[in-house]
Amino acid sequence: MNFMEIAQTGITIIIGAMALAVVGIVVGLLYKGIDRKIAAHMQGRIGPPLRQPFLDVRKLFVKENVIPENAITWVFNLAPITGLVATITILLYLPIGGFPALLDGIIVAKGDLILILYLLMIPSLAMVVGGFASGSPYATIGAQREMATMIAYEFPLAIIIISLSWRLSLVQGTTHVFSLSTITATPLWGIVGPLGFIGLVILLLTLVIVTPAELSKIPFDSPEAETEIAGGLLVEYSGRNLAMFYLTDGVKTLVMGTLIVALFFPYNLSPLLGLESYTAIIIDILFFLAKLFCVILFSVTLIRVSIARLKIDQIVYTYWVPLTLLGLVGLICLMWDQTIMTQFGMQSIANMLGLI
Amino acid sequence: MLDMFLQTFDTGNGFWNPIVWIVAFVVIFLIVVIIRGFGNKNYKKGTGQTKAFLSGNQEYEKTQMHVKASNLYWGWTESMKWVIDGLKKMHTGNVSDYVLWFVVVMGILLLCVGLI
Structure with missing residues (x-):
């Protein structure tokens, strides 16, 4: 690798990081506004305007940034920044708007799904650290609950990722099955048989239910639980520090939505319509935003409006027993689709039943 | 390099x-x-503003008010109680019980290997 290539990589990373930080925050806040508006209409309220999250951030920036006397100041201040920064770095590895991931084009800079799984933990860990550093009983209870929630949802999430990558590894000619570029280039819907299709639907459903816990949304928001522990791990946060967590929430919603789109709906409209150049780019971006809207509507808005908050032990049980089993059923369907359906396909079953 | x-x-x-x-x-x-x-970095140090929010309740000793290390994973241990209790029962401290478990598990594994 020569100096020019290193410089080019460096400039791409710097400009890309700046652009994605802005895009991530703006789009994240916009979808947060859409989510609030739809949720309000579903509850028979008018709801806030779409720009309300932007106004919230502006107001938080004006408010005092109180640091409690019991807090460990530097950790208390660093946690919200770390959470937001780590969340934005995930966007560098995700394909957004029909384009490949920013770092995908740079050979030395690639990162895979396993990396994304680990990076997704950092914002939650930042909240845990910030909660414990607050020196407040409510915040420590919230932080403790967040840790239990993390242990809970990581298990089915890992099953989903492993299942998809394992099935992809059986497709001839595929290398680097944990790579998002491989997954988006080889959508599994068209490859699997009927049983595998059911397996994919089950895995998608599991991921949709994992998403609200990743985002600390109702019914899995017991770490915050405003009516019970007054905001939990965020109880002592105010002003610009709280604004950082608010922005993290917005960007993480975009990240989770994009991840679901990349794993399950990586299709673009432009090849189908035979479009090229700028028209294709615009159509693909709009189509991506529409897919993102649908994913957030189902995985965040509908779930949080229709289900009441679960207790922390119920959350852990939900993820470790029914959802883990559901994920395993999805995996078994994919396995049987490959083995049983190949050996005893529809033709053979019909033969055995004497239908042919 | x-x-x-x-x-x-x-x-x-x-x-x-x-x-x-x-x-x-x-x-x-x-x-x-x-x-x-761009945000406001000021606040009133040394005032009631910096006290921990406790919904108006009295503040006790810190050791009484914070989550103990033994309760750090409470939600998980509570939810998995049925598994943990079952595992505790298995740990009798009797070596013959452990050998029995070893033989049973090996038998099941060999059966699985044989079937596959």
Whole structure:
């Protein structure tokens, strides 16, 4: 690798990081506004305007940034920044708007799904650290609950990722099955048989239910639980520090939505319509935003409006027993689709039943 | 030498480049710090504002009010009680019980291997 290539990589990373930080925050806040508006209409309220999250951030920036006397100041201040920064770095590895991931084009800079799984933990860990550093009983209870929630949802999430990558590894000619570029280039819907299709639907459903816990949304928001522990791990946060967590929430919603789109709906409209150049780019971006809207509507808005908050032990049980089993059923369907359906396909079953 | 330093860590399945991630992290960290810098950094030190919020309740000793290390994973242990209690019952401290478990599990594994 020569100096020019290193410089080019460096400039791409710097400009890309700046652009994605802005895009991530703006789009994240916009979808947060859409989510609030739809949720309000579903509850028979008018709801806030779409720009309300932007106004919230502006107001938080004006408010005092109180640091409690019991807090460990530097950790208390660093946690919200770390959470937001780590969340934005995930966007560098995700394909957004029909384009490949920013770092995908740079050979030395690639990162895979396993990396994304680990990076997704950092914002939650930042909240845990910030909660414990607050020196407040409510915040420590919230932080403790967040840790239990993390242990809970990581298990089915890992099953989903492993299942998809394992099935992809059986497709001839595929290398680097944990790579998002491989997954988006080889959508599994068209490859699997009927049983595998059911397996994919089950895995998608599991991921949709994992998403609200990743985002600390109702019914899995017991770490915050405003009516019970007054905001939990965020109880002592105010002003610009709280604004950082608010922005993290917005960007993480975009990240989770994009991840679901990349794993399950990586299709673009432009090849189908035979479009090229700028028209294709615009159509693909709009189509991506529409897919993102649908994913957030189902995985965040509908779930949080229709289900009441679960207790922390119920959350852990939900993820470790029914959802883990559901994920395993999805995996078994994919396995049987490959083995049983190949050996005893529809033709053979019909033969055995004497239908042919 | 530089090539080796910048090389993407690749196991054949998983891969990532820590150096690039750290560079991106630093760049975004600076952007976020600048954005945060637009916010108000003042507050009234040494006033009631800096006391921990306890819904008007009395503040007890810190050791009485915070989550103990033994309760750190409470939600998980409570939810998995049925599994943990079952496992505790299995740990009788009697070596013959452990050998019996070993034989039973080996038998099941061999059956599975044989069936596959």
